[in-house]
Amino acid sequence: STVLEFDCVVIGAGVQGSFTAYQLAKQNRKTLLVEQFVLPHSRGSSHGQTRVIRKAYEQDFYIHMMEESYKLWTQLEEEADVKLYRQTGLLVMGPEMSEDYQLIKTNLQNNKIPTV
Structure with a gap:
């Protein structure tokens, strides 16, 4: 065997x-x-046909992990010579004073990711 x-x-x-x-x-x-x-x-x-990846998280380490993920998607597209990822916008909604919403907004701003 x-x-x-x-x-x-x-x-x-x-x-x-x-x-x-x-x-x-x-x-x-x-x-x-x-x-x-x-x-x-x-x-x-x-x-x-559709999925979402995002940088909007309450925990800062996920934002850094996703920055690396976006780079790896680009690298894979180049290696495979295939378009796999299409960037669109993301709308995050919630009560303005919600702790989770504020954490997400603060983390995005601290990491220089555009918010409204």
């Missing part, structure tokens, strides 16, 4: 899992990507 060995195993071949496996493979890691359903399928959180 043959024993297969991998450096990394990624569970789930949605957008996050697939991108993780791709990045690991680019680092010459022997990577196994496992998905329970035949691809493509409509059972995951990232299926369909």
Whole structure:
């Protein structure tokens, strides 16, 4: 019998899992990507024609993480020679004096991300 060995195993071949496996493979890691359903399928959180990524978060570290994410989307588009991401606007609404709303607004302003 043959024993297969991998450096990394990624569970789930949605957008996050697939991108993780791709990045690991680019680092010459022997990577196994496992998905329970035949691809493509409509059972995951990232299926369909539209999704949203954003920089509007209550926690500052998510904003920095998303800055890196936007760079990686651009890099992937260049490597694949395919347009994958289309930037549009984002409307964040809530009670003006809400703590969560104020945190989001403050974090965006502190990180020089335009707000109204």
